[in-house]
Amino acid sequence: MRQNEAPREPSGPGPIIEFDRVDKSFGDLMVLDELSFRVDPGERVTLIGPSGSGKTTILRLLMTLEKVTPKADPERDGGVVWLEGKPYSHMEKKGVLVPANEKWLRRRRSRVGMVFQQFNLFPNMRVLRNVTEAQVHVAGRSKEEAEAKARELLELVGLAEKTDEYPSRLSGGQQQRVAIARALAMDPDILLLDEVTSALDPELVADVLAVLRDVAESTSITMLCVTHEMGFARDVSDRVMMFDSGRIVEQGPPDAMFSEPQEARTQDFLRAVLAE
Ligand SMILES: Nc1ncnc2c1ncn2[C@@H]1O[C@H](COP(=O)(O)OP(=O)(O)OP(=O)(O)O)[C@@H](O)[C@H]1O
Numbered sequence: 001m002r003q004n005e006a007p008r009e010p011s012g013p014g015p016i017i018e019f020d021r022v023d024k025s026f027g028d029l030m031v032l033d034e035l036s037f038r039v040d041p042g043e044r045v046t047l048i049g050p051s052g053s054g055k056t057t058i059l060r061l062l063m064t065l066e067k068v069t070p071k072a073d074p075e076r077d078g079g080v081v082w083l084e085g086k087p088y089s090h091m092e093k094k095g096v097l098v099p100a101n102e103k104w105l106r107r108r109r110s111r112v113g114m115v116f117q118q119f120n121l122f123p124n125m126r127v128l129r130n131v132t133e134a135q136v137h138v139a140g141r142s143k144e145e146a147e148a149k150a151r152e153l154l155e156l157v158g159l160a161e162k163t164d165e166y167p168s169r170l171s172g173g174q175q176q177r178v179a180i181a182r183a184l185a186m187d188p189d190i191l192l193l194d195e196v197t198s199a200l201d202p203e204l205v206a207d208v209l210a211v212l213r214d215v216a217e218s219t220s221i222t223m224l225c226v227t228h229e230m231g232f233a234r235d236v237s238d239r240v241m242m243f244d245s246g247r248i249v250e251q252g253p254p255d256a257m258f259s260e261p262q263e264a265r266t267q268d269f270l271r272a273v274l275a276e
Pocket residue numbers: 026029031049050051052053054055056057058
């Protein structure tokens with residue numbers, strides 16, 4: 001929708017995420033060009049595509065680590081990201097949508113959790129505190145409540161014995177499992193996974209994927225996942241979206257996408273990934 005139109009009212013259970021003609025540029029480089037797509041609550045979506053096609057940028061927009069790029073053209077704004085039926089990249093002011101301010105984003109971004117390729121744990125904090133920190137300082141939980149939740153989640157990811165270690169004493173796979181526990185501790189509705197196994201030694205990948213399979217099976221959390229692990233994508237996703245140059249080339253259920261991709265760019269991409 002255009003920014004000068006009145007925001008619509010959510011009608012029934014609509015998409016949990018909606019990109020509505022979203023633009024994103026870095027300087028002269030246009031990464032997303034009027035990108036539109038929707039994700040239903042509880043849906044698991046895998047984003048695939050060549051390097052530089054904009055997949056991480058999509059996740060970073062959802063984490064509000066990036067902002068939609070406004071267009072100078074008065075006929076075109078930069079599009080809007082919607083979350084749970086409400087504007088997210090924007091906020092309503094006097095009946096029109098304006099770019100969201102920090103206060104608005106702070107209140108809403110905790111609905112979204114992200115796990116990064118490089119773990120991004122706090123190196124000076126022990127494992128338990130890595131998982132309690134945001135619960136206490138962002139979600140406002142008591143220390144006791146946060147610790148109980150952290151212990152439960154660390155057990156879920158198989159690290160109950162490691163609560164008192166510093167991250168540097170853990171393997172990459174263990175650090176990544178702490179990062180997953182940390183993201184889940186905030187009870188997000190949406191979990192974003194950005195190449196979470198690509199920095200790991202091959203023998204550590206399976207444990208991390210097993211934890212994520214458990215999360216997918218035991219929760220109804222909405223997942224957006226950027227990965228080259230096609231087996232994982234096939235098992236866990238409801239839908240695979242193939243991107244190139246910031247546009248959706250094709251999308252569909254994993255079986256159809258992997259067995260009978262329709263577009264030459266998808267066929268070439270999958271051939272290259274599967275040959276790795
Ligand atoms: N902060 C930034 N400043 C400048 N250019 C950027 C920035 N972030 C991303 N880009 C560029 O935007 C394009 C899209 O990047 P993005 O990381 O979204 O792609 P990707 O599909 O996730 O690629 P990969 O699979 O390699 O991670 C790339 O050309 C990248 O160099």
